[in-house]
Amino acid sequence: MTVHFQEVVPVDTYSVQCKGMLHEIDHKVLTMLYQPLVGAFAHSLYMTLWCEVNMDRQTQKHQHLMNVTQFSLKDILAGRKKLEAIGLLKTFKKDGDSSREYVYELQLPLSPNAFFTDGFLSIYLFNRLGKAKFTEVRESFYIAQTDVSEYKEVTASFSDVFTSLHPSEMSSKSYAEINENVLPEDVSLHEKDIHGKVVLSESTFDFEAMVNQISSFIVPKEVITPKLKEAIYKLAYIYQLQPMDMSKQIQNVYYSTGEITAESLRKEIQKWYRFEHEEGLPVLALKTQPVPLKALHGMQPQSKEEELIKYFEEVSPYRLLEDYSGTTPSEVDLKLVAYCMIDQNLTPGVTNVLLDYVLSENDMKLAKGLIERIASHWARKKAQTVIEAMTLARDEKRKYKEWQDKKVNSGSYNKGNKKSNVTVPDWLKQDRVSADQTGDANTDTTEDENRKWLESLLNSSK
Template sequence: MAQHWQEILPIDRYRVAANGILHEYDRKVLTFLYQPLIGSVCFSLYMTLWSELEENRLWSEHSTHHLLMNLLGMNLKDIYEARLKLEGIGLLKTYVKNDEGERSFIYELHPPLNPEQFFLDGMLNIYLYRKIGKKHFNRLKRFFSDQKKPNGEEFQDVTKAFQDVFASATPGSMQYLQDTSKDLEAEENQQFIGRNDQRGIQIEVGTFDFDLLMAGLNESLVPKKALTPKVKEVISNLAFLYTIDPLQMKNIIFSALNESNEIDIEELRKGARDWYQYVNHDQLPNLVERIQPAIHQVQITEPKTQEEQLIRYLETTSPLQFLIDLSGGAEPSKSDIQIIEEVMFKQKLLPGVINVLIHFVMLKTDMKLTKGYVEKLASHWARLQMKTVKEAMDLAKKEHRTYLGWTENKKTGGKGTTNKKPIRTELIPDWFDESSNHTAKDHSQANISEDEAKKRAIEEKLKAFRK
């Protein structure tokens, strides 16, 4: 995975284009509906690029990323990361051209969804609801809606039709139209300025295992023709949004089947949402990056050592999957998932860093996630702005003795220390540098044997899921 400096440099030039003219009303939609999801940095980047377009124009002048860095007061890494998020949420498309060693970009701005599309999207509206809460969500709905037009029974439509108002004078010769037909079209390499329709977020249909789904559906109950392209698109989105596997989706589809053996899309969405809220204590999903962002991945070459293999695994695995792998394929408990979700959302730690945290805590607390200990470590790492897996592992090595003191204080209830030297009985991850731990001699032979047995068991699990 390439680093940001391999993808973009300050001297690289760019132009801004618009996929259809952007309206002033789009600013309100971006500010109140998109900004809570993408953050102020992404919002600022979009607005700055938009400002480079002259009024009612589709193209900007050429510029460099160095100027963009100065305008935003941000480094190139943050700009690149913000660009990726804009691309992912459908507000930006990026095109690149390499010409004799010089690289240039086109940043094509796409308009946001209109309020009706957004609030009925089925994905973005769910994420926004979870992000800002019911009260503010309803306030935004009122802000972006107004009264319907009066009932047709109360008012009579007296509008005149075009042909009732205008008449057309037919030319005496068809040659007139033939001579002017080219004048009516846009000139070569030109296009008329207009507004293109914007589609909502669509997860690729190929990411969902429809073969397994069909194998579980009884043909007599759910015919194949019921899985129309539109239904498949909705299923793909719902599977991503609510983390639904094909076997769970099968039951939701059964409940959404109507009397005509067709799948009711609204019932399908409602069924998926109800299932998720039932499993997750009436909560809705939040919008997070599933794995460590590419810009913060450090193991970009083929792993050679055991530590590099582990780093690569932690960078390319979601925290949920990591918990499952540590449990030998068993589903983690709801309390464990809730602990990790709260840490990710409150402390804003990246998925790869969360994986290191999980690995470290589990090996130190006999494969248990203790909420207080996890939150204290996460808060410390967040203050130090841990971004990469390698940084988190190095910090854990450096602060190992401090963290051990935290666990000792927790066991003693924070009481005063005694003259008795503490015995270290906790496990440590295999990526620790044991030579730096001078207290190894404090182990009793019995503790060493017990620890080694546990450590070998954990290493076997790690080897299994690294494959």
């Protein structure tokens, strides 16, 4: 058998943490239900550790715990084991050079209902207390309930009291603060098993009208579960969606994923709302590459290619389109930018490379089919930086060249085609051998090849 000093000695340190707060009923449960099972000292040790959670101390030596409880380390270890065994404590250990560090994570006791329906702890307590005392203790937790079957519920719903938020109050900053990185990694929020539930009046949304507008060929009726129905009411109220709008969002989610949950629907509606109200087309297109994804942030370019990388990283897609046309980008072009950044989740820098690539290769035209095809491909490749996107563009060019050579060799192209005005950007030419080096390259032939490649891509994307 392991002796206690092999597990813990007075100089070993410990810290205490928890994931909730003890409430009045918890104190009664600990004293009346757990104490008969673990004993008075283990119960006292548990309450002592709870007090230390609130003293805001980082670490203590076990000698301190011995002084506070006036028990030996052997007794403290025995009490700790009982708390661990009954589910009131989790212990974590890290071995150091000269001592060990422990983290004691306190667990909340079961609720009275959970304890007496446990099937194990309740039987153990019954054997400890006997039938008469067990019944007396259990009855002390009873809460008298009035029969309300003959009463009419008149509880106010959330929508009866509170008004929905205006679009101006639902900014992108709010979304980020609520849903992204709310908590540091080393903290958690207090939890409570039983809590009130927000209920919305069904009169706030015509659920049947929404169901009637959902195609049964796209979304089977059984997909709309009671839990999803509850989420639909809340989302419709928060985002002020009409039945038709909600039916479209449901069909979009199910069509793209083959299933639908409250969370996936919330994300789809949030994306739609941000696009329609707060982050409209111009605002979205004005975003620039995030600083952590900038390869040349705070650096001076040392080559022509680095100048182009810097440009893609610093300008927004909106500005890039302005630079190309010299005028305000059209709504059609901005919708393609939104598709890249919202639907395919491409970063602004990657979107810039894609726009430059297609404009250069397609006679200054943004073809919807080509944009969508390349954007989805780059999204699957998880391209996030400008350099990654440029590498993918060069790879596309190389693959096309290989395919083109086969076509030319088979004589499938008409050599008399008219020359195009396509200008290929310098960064796409990196892997080519220059005309001065080879002495036999032909610029007209290159541009003709580019045009034919784009024609084939556009035809295949229709």
